[in-house]
Amino acid sequence: MSWLNQIIAVTNMNLRTVLDRSGSSLVVVIGIAGSVAVMVSLLAMAQGLNSTIASTGEDDRALILREGSDSELSSGISMQDINIIENSPGILEFDDEPMVAAEIFTIIDLKKKGTEETSNLPLRGVEEMSFKIRPEFEIIEGVNFQPGTGQVIVGKGAADQYQGLEVGNEIDIRNSKWKVVGIFSTQGDVHESEVWADLTYTQGAFRRGASASVAIVRLENSESLDQLGIFVENDPRLKLKVERESDFFNSQSSGASSVINAFGYTVAVIMAIGALFAALNTMYSAVSTRLVEIGTLRAIGFQGSSVLFALMLESMILALFGGLLGSGIAYLIFNGYTVSTLAGGSFSQTSFAFAVTGDIIRQGLILALVVGTFGGILPAWKASKQDITEALRSI
Amino acid sequence: MKYWTIVYAGLTRKKWRTVLTISSIAIAFLLFGLLRSVAVAFTEEVDLAGDDRLVVMSKLSFIEPLPFSYWQRLKSIEGVKQVAHREWFGGTYQDRSNFFPKWPVPPKEYFEVYSDLIISEKEKNDFINTRTGMVVGQRLAERFNWKIGDKIPIMGDIYPKKDGEMLWTFDLVGIFSNPDNLNDEDQAFLNYYYFDEARSFGEGTIGNFVVQVDDKSDNERIAKEIDTMFANSSDETKTGTEASFSKMFASQIGDVGFIMNSILSAVFFTILLVTGNTMSQAIRERTSELAVFKTIGYLDSTILLLVLAESAILCLLGAIIGIGLALFLFFGGGLQDSLYGFFGDIAFKPAIIGSAMLLAILTAIVSGLPPAIFAMRLKVVDALRRN
Numbered sequence: 029m030s031w032l033n034q035i036i037a038v039t040n041m042n043l044r045t046v047l048d049r050s051g052s053s054l055v056v057v058i059g060i061a062g063s064v065a066v067m068v069s070l071l072a073m074a075q076g077l078n079s080t081i082a083s084t085g086e087d088d089r090a091l092i093l094r095e096g097s098d099s100e101l102s103s104g105i106s107m108q109d110i111n112i113i114e115n116s117p118g119i120l121e122f123d124d125e126p127m128v129a130a131e132i133f134t135i136i137d138l139k140k141k142g143t144e145e146t147s148n149l150p151l152r153g154v155e156e157m158s159f160k161i162r163p164e165f166e167i168i169e170g171v172n173f174q175p176g177t178g179q180v181i182v183g184k185g186a187a188d189q190y191q192g193l194e195v196g197n198e199i200d201i202r203n204s205k206w207k208v209v210g211i212f213s214t215q216g217d218v219h220e221s222e223v224w225a226d227l228t229y230t231q232g233a234f235r236r237g238a239s240a241s242v243a244i245v246r247l248e249n250s251e252s253l254d255q256l257g258i259f260v261e262n263d264p265r266l267k268l269k270v271e272r273e274s275d276f277f278n279s280q281s282s283g284a285s286s287v288i289n290a291f292g293y294t295v296a297v298i299m300a301i302g303a304l305f306a307a308l309n310t311m312y313s314a315v316s317t318r319l320v321e322i323g324t325l326r327a328i329g330f331q332g333s334s335v336l337f338a339l340m341l342e343s344m345i346l347a348l349f350g351g352l353l354g355s356g357i358a359y360l361i362f363n364g365y366t367v368s369t370l371a372g373g374s375f376s377q378t379s380f381a382f383a384v385t386g387d388i389i390r391q392g393l394i395l396a397l398v399v400g401t402f403g404g405i406l407p408a409w410k411a412s413k414q415d416i417t418e419a420l421r422s423i
Numbered sequence: 424m425k426y427w428t429i430v431y432a433g434l435t436r437k438k439w440r441t442v443l444t445i446s447s448i449a450i451a452f453l454l455f456g457l458l459r460s461v462a463v464a465f466t467e468e469v470d471l472a473g474d475d476r477l478v479v480m481s482k483l484s485f486i487e488p489l490p491f492s493y494w495q496r497l498k499s500i501e502g503v504k505q506v507a508h509r510e511w512f513g514g515t516y517q518d519r520s521n522f523f524p525k526w527p528v529p530p531k532e533y534f535e536v537y538s539d540l541i542i543s544e545k546e547k548n549d550f551i552n553t554r555t556g557m558v559v560g561q562r563l564a565e566r567f568n569w570k571i572g573d574k575i576p577i578m579g580d581i582y583p584k585k586d587g588e589m590l591w592t593f594d595l596v597g598i599f600s601n602p603d604n605l606n607d608e609d610q611a612f613l614n615y616y617y618f619d620e621a622r623s624f625g626e627g628t629i630g631n632f633v634v635q636v637d638d639k640s641d642n643e644r645i646a647k648e649i650d651t652m653f654a655n656s657s658d659e660t661k662t663g664t665e666a667s668f669s670k671m672f673a674s675q676i677g678d679v680g681f682i683m684n685s686i687l688s689a690v691f692f693t694i695l696l697v698t699g700n701t702m703s704q705a706i707r708e709r710t711s712e713l714a715v716f717k718t719i720g721y722l723d724s725t726i727l728l729l730v731l732a733e734s735a736i737l738c739l740l741g742a743i744i745g746i747g748l749a750l751f752l753f754f755g756g757g758l759q760d761s762l763y764g765f766f767g768d769i770a771f772k773p774a775i776i777g778s779a780m781l782l783a784i785l786t787a788i789v790s791g792l793p794p795a796i797f798a799m800r801l802k803v804v805d806a807l808r809r810n
Contacts, residue, residue, distance in 0.1 A: 055696055063693075102580045295458070298450060309443040370672065
C-alpha cells in the first residue's frame with residue numbers, strides 16, 4: 029500500500045470514530061469556533077466602520093479646510109474666503125452658479141436610544157448648493173428643511189440610533205426648538221450619522237458669525253483638483269488647503285478603525301492560544317486512548333509517518349469545522365448589526381453596520397487551521413514514535 | 424489535609440493534561456482580567472463625591488465655549504474654593520505623531536486647583552509672568568529633550584493668530600511632575616491671557632471650567648447650583664466630576680459592554696467545556712481505583728469532595744496564573760499607558776480579582792460536579808466488573 033493510501037485509510041478510520049469520541053472532538057471544534065467567532069466579529073466591526081467612512085466622498089469633489097487642520101471639526105473658513113474661491117477655475121457650474129457650498133460641522137449632545145448619558149451627534153449646517161453637489165442625497169421620509177428656519181433633517185443612521193429624532197419631534201438647541209421635518213439617506217456614507225440644518229440659521233445659533241468650517245466643491249472632473257489647488261495656493265489671502273473628498277475620508281477612516289483592529293487581533297490571538305491548549309489536550313487524549321489501535325496499525329505495516337499525517341489531518345479537519353462554525357455564528361449574529369461609535373477625527377458618533385467579508389472569514393479559517401496544525405503535530409509525533417510492543421502491551 | 428496525597432496523585436497522573444488544562448484556564452482568566460478592566464472603565468457608575476474637582480462644560484456639547492464672565496460667578500458660589508479653566512488648543516509639534524494635549528490655562532489658578540501637579544515656586548511665577556510662557560510635564564520634556572529656556576514652535580490647527588499666522592512659538596519656562604499619575608505629565612499648559620489676546624476669533628470665551636470645592640460631600644449641591652444658575656441662559660451648563668467627564672467619551676465608544684460580554688461568554692463557555700471534558704476523562708480512567716477506595720470504606724461524600732477538590736485546584740491555579748499575567752501586562756507591560764490614550768484612565772480594580780476568584784470556584788463546581796456525581800454513584804461491583 030502506498031504511503032498516501034495509508035494516510036487516507038488511517039484518516040478515514042479516525043474520522044469514522046470521531047463520532048464515538050464526540051465529547052472530546054467537540055472540545056476542539058467549539059474551542060476553535062469560539063476564538064474564530066470573536067476574531068471575525070471584532071474584525072467585522074472594524075471593517076464596517078472603516079468602509080462606512082471610506083465610502084464617503086467622490087473623486088470629483090474637493091474639501092477646502094484651514095491650513096494645518098485635518099478634520100472638519102478643527103477647521104474654519106470665512107465666508108469672504110469662500111467668495112474668493114468661487115472665482116477659481118476647475119469648478120463645475122450649476123445654473124451659472126459655481127458649485128461651492130460653505131458648511132459648518134459642529135456637535136450637539138443628545139441621548140442615544142436606551143441610554144441616559146448624552147453622546148456627540150454631528151450637526152452640519154448646509155447651503156442649498158450642498159444638495160446639488162451631493163446627488164446621492166435623497167429625502168426618504170418627510171420633506172427637506174425650509175431655508176432660513178430652525179428646521180432640520182436627520183440622517184437615517186442618526187435617526188436609528190438616537191432618541192427623539194423622528195419626523196415631527198423637536199430638539200432643544202440653545203433656548204430654541206429645532207423641528208425635525210425629514211429623514212435623509214446618502215447611500216450609506218458617514219453623512220447618514222449627521223443632522224443637517226440651514227447654514228445661516230446654524231451660524232446664528234452657534235455664534236459663528238460670517239464663517240463656516242469647510243467648503244465643499246464639485247469639480248469639473250476629477251483632474252480639475254490641481255487647478256483649484258494652484259488657485260488657492262497662489263492667493264496670498266487664503267490660508268487654506270484643498271483635499272480631494274475621497275482622499276480626505278480615506279485618511280479619516282484609517283485612524284478610526286485601527287484601535288478596534290488591533291484590539292480584535294490581540295484578543296483573538298490570546299483566545300487562539302487558549303484554544304491551542306484545548307486542542308493539544310484533546311488530541312493527546314485522543315492519541316492515548318487509541319494507543320492500541322495505533323500500535324496495531326504499526327504492527328501490520330503502516331508507517332509511522334502515515335499515522336502522523338493522518339492524526340494531523342484529523343486535527344486540522346476538526347479545526348476547519350470549528351473555523352466554519354465560528355465564522356457562521358459571527359455572521360449570523362453580527363453581519364449587518366448596526367452600532368454607532370465615537371469616530372476619531374470628528375469626535376462624534378458614526379453609525380455603521382458590521383461587515384463580515386470574505387477576507388475576514390478567510391483570516392478566521394487560517395487562524396483555525398494554524399491552531400489545528402499545532403494542536404495536532406505534537407500528539408501525532410508522540411503517537412508515531414510510540415514503541416509498538418509498548419503500545420500493544422497496554423491491552 | 425490527609426487526603427492531599429490522593430488529590431495530588433490524581434493531578435499528577437497525567438502531567439501534560441494537568442498542565443494544559445491549567446494553561447487554558449489561565450488564558451481565560453487573562454482575558455477576563457484585561458477585558459473586565461476595559462469594560463469597567465466604560466460602564467462603571469461615577470461617584471459624584473469621588474473628587475474635589477468639578478468640570479463645568481456647555482450643555483450643548485463639549486466643544487461649545489462658555490463666556491469668560493462665568494468665571495467670577497462660579498467663584499462666588501458658597502463652598503467653592505478656587506476656579507480655573509482650560510481650552511483645547513489642538514496644534515502640532517513638528518509631526519502629527521508627536522501628539523500631546525496643549526491647554527491654555529490661567530497660570531496662577533490652574534496650579535492651585537491642580538495642587539497635585541508639582542512645580543517649583545520660581546517656575547510657577549515665571550509662568551505667571553511670561554506671556555508666551557509654556558510649562559510641560561516631566562515625561563513630555565524628556566520625550567522631546569526640552570530644557571527650560573527652549574522655544575517651542577507649535578503649528579496651530581484650530582486657532583490662527585490675528586494676522587492669520589498659524590505658527591505659534593512658546594517659551595518653555597517650567598517643568599512640572601506628578602509621580603502619582605504619570606499620564607498627567609504628558610500635557611503642556613500655555614498662558615491663557617496671551618492665547619486669548621493673540622487668537623483671531625473666540626476672544627473672551629473659555630472651553631470649560633474646573634471648580635475646586637472645599638468639601639467633596641458638597642459636590643452634588645454645588646453641581647446642581649451651577650447648572651441652575653445658568654439654566655435658561657443662552658449658555659446652559661452641564662457639571663460633573665472629572666471622572667464623569669472622561670467617562671463621557673469612554674461610554675460613547677459604543678456598545679462595547681455588549682461586545683466585551685459576548686467575548687467573555689464565548690471564552691468561558693469554551694473553558695467550561697475543556698475543564699469539564701478533562702475532569703470527566705480523568706475520572707473515567709480511574710473508575711477501578713475509585714471502586715477500590717469505596718471497597719476499603721471511603722464514604723460517597725468523601726469521593727465527591729475529592730473529585731471536586733481536584734477540579735477546584737485546576738481552576739483556582741489557572742485563575743491565579745491568568746490574573747497574575749493580566750496584572751503583569753497591565754503594570755509591567757505598560758498596557759495601562761498604551762490604553763490610556765484611547766480608553767481614558769483604566770484602573771485594575773481589586774473587585775476584578777475578587778470576581779475572578781468567584782468565577783473560578785463556579786467553574787470548578789460546574790465542570791467538576793458531573794464527574795464527581797458519577798464517581799459518587801459508582802457501584803463497586805459494576806466498576807470492578809468493567810475491568
